[in-house]
Amino acid sequence: MQYDVLILGRGIAGAVLAEACRQRGLSVHVFDRPQAGSASLAAGGAVNPVVLRRMHPCWRAAALMPVARTFFGQWQQRLGIRCWHETPLVHVFSGPDDVQRWNHALGDARAAPFITARAEPEIHQAPFHAPHGYGTVTDSAWLDIPQLLDAQRTELLGERALTETLVGGGDVVADPHGVQIGDVRGRWVVDCTGPFHHGPGLSLVKGESLTVRIPGLALSRIVHGGIGLLPIGGGLFRVGSTFKWTDTWEGTTEEARDWMLARLAEFLGLPAEVVDHHAGVRPAALDRKPIIGQTGPRQAMINGLGARGVMQAPWCAGHLLDHLMAGHPLDPEVDLARFR
Numbered sequence: 001m002q003y004d005v006l007i008l009g010r011g012i013a014g015a016v017l018a019e020a021c022r023q024r025g026l027s028v029h030v031f032d033r034p035q036a037g038s039a040s041l042a043a044g045g046a047v048n049p050v051v052l053r054r055m056h057p058c059w060r061a062a063a064l065m066p067v068a069r070t071f072f073g074q075w076q077q078r079l080g081i082r083c084w085h086e087t088p089l090v091h092v093f094s095g096p097d098d099v100q101r102w103n104h105a106l107g108d109a110r111a112a113p114f115i116t117a118r119a120e121p122e123i124h125q126a127p128f129h130a131p132h133g134y135g136t137v138t139d140s141a142w143l144d145i146p147q148l149l150d151a152q153r154t155e156l157l158g159e160r161a162l163t164e165t166l167v168g169g170g171d172v173v174a175d176p177h178g179v180q181i182g183d184v185r186g187r188w189v190v191d192c193t194g195p196f197h198h199g200p201g202l203s204l205v206k207g208e209s210l211t212v213r214i215p216g217l218a219l220s221r222i223v224h225g226g227i228g229l230l231p232i233g234g235g236l237f238r239v240g241s242t243f244k245w246t247d248t249w250e251g252t253t254e255e256a257r258d259w260m261l262a263r264l265a266e267f268l269g270l271p272a273e274v275v276d277h278h279a280g281v282r283p284a285a286l287d288r289k290p291i292i293g294q295t296g297p298r299q300a301m302i303n304g305l306g307a308r309g310v311m312q313a314p315w316c317a318g319h320l321l322d323h324l325m326a327g328h329p330l331d332p333e334v335d336l337a338r339f340r
């Protein structure tokens with residue numbers, strides 16, 4: 001069995017890389033087994049181009065958002081599903097400083113294309129507590145990650161292009177022409193193992209989120225007011241998330257659950273019933289930029305997607321494939337060489 005690209009890991013990084021290969025006519029075989037701590041299994045899937053705490057666009061938002069929009073739009077069309085949802089995000093201001101940052105951003109040419117000041121009837125119809133007002137991020141979206149990963153899994157299994165196992169370091173045998181894992185051979189192997197990867201430059205950040213039911217709440221927007229509230233359909237919402245730099249692999253905790261419910265209660269006067277509780281580990285880079293590049297003559301990696309995996313993954317996959325297949329130089333800002 002000979003493939004162009006073998007992929008280790010099928011969180012959002014590996015899944016997107018597999019689809020990017022397919023779009024370029026490259027054959028892929030993916031090795032993955034879901035594990036506790038996987039970031040993509042805990043992620044809400046919000047795609048927000050603005051850093052709300054500082055009210056400026058996140059890294060390369062203007063370039064990355066259109067790439068993500070086109071990529072996921074084409075992918076869902078090919079699969080015959082609807083997992084990419086254009087979803088405005090309403091940011092409920094925490095106080096006068098937040099309002100001031102927002103007003104400044106409205107006049108800032110970098111931030112202004114993503115945001116607007118407009119009335120949001122849903123915020124007034126539901127018992128949201130917004131004494132300082134709110135602003136809207138217009139360019140945001142939501143990716144239904146479980147739906148997309150499930151659809152891709154079905155497709156890959158049908159093509160015998162997915163092996164649901166964990167690959168140990170010693171299982172990958174490289175020679176100058178390619179790599180071999182068991183009886184599967186590839187020209188390249190790309191490590192997309194996210195927080196499970198042991199390499200320089202990574203700083204792991206634990207996150208927890210909740211799936212809740214809130215009877216009586218109808219919402220088509222993401223609302224953020226100290227914590228995010230994301231409508232995911234069927235009367236359910238994602239609430240999250242937390243950030244923790246210690247005890248990253250400890251799993252779900254009562255403390256985080258209580259903290260998230262308390263933040264939610266501060267800005268929404270409706271009871272929330274917890275349906276599910278998720279914990280994952282974000283594979284963040286020390287400088288908060290992706291980590292891409294070659295780790296050997298036939299080995300490469302994509303990692304460091306941090307808290308913005310959905311927005312960054314399509315650009316990262318395209319950038320790595322341009323490098324491996326067409327010899328394009330790596331952008332120094334994402335090149336893993338910066339951590340060597």
Ligand SMILES: Cc1cc2nc3c(=O)[nH]c(=O)nc-3n(C[C@H](O)[C@H](O)[C@H](O)COP(=O)(O)OP(=O)(O)OC[C@H]3O[C@@H](n4cnc5c(N)ncnc54)[C@H](O)[C@@H]3O)c2cc1C
Pocket residue numbers: 008009010011012013014031032033034035037038039040041042043044045046047165166167168192193194195196197206207208209240241242278279280281282283302303304305306307308309310311
């Ligand atoms: C609580 C929480 C909320 C978040 N919310 C959002 C959000 O709303 N929007 C957003 O864009 N991002 C969000 N993120 C960040 C996002 O989840 C990450 O950026 C992204 O999921 C990273 O994807 P990944 O594929 O690199 O890693 P992972 O999703 O962790 O995937 C790695 C995969 O590799 C597999 N693997 C590991 N080792 C091996 C091996 N040896 N062999 C085979 N397979 C292996 C694992 O089992 C796993 O399936 C959130 C993260 C958390 C924790």
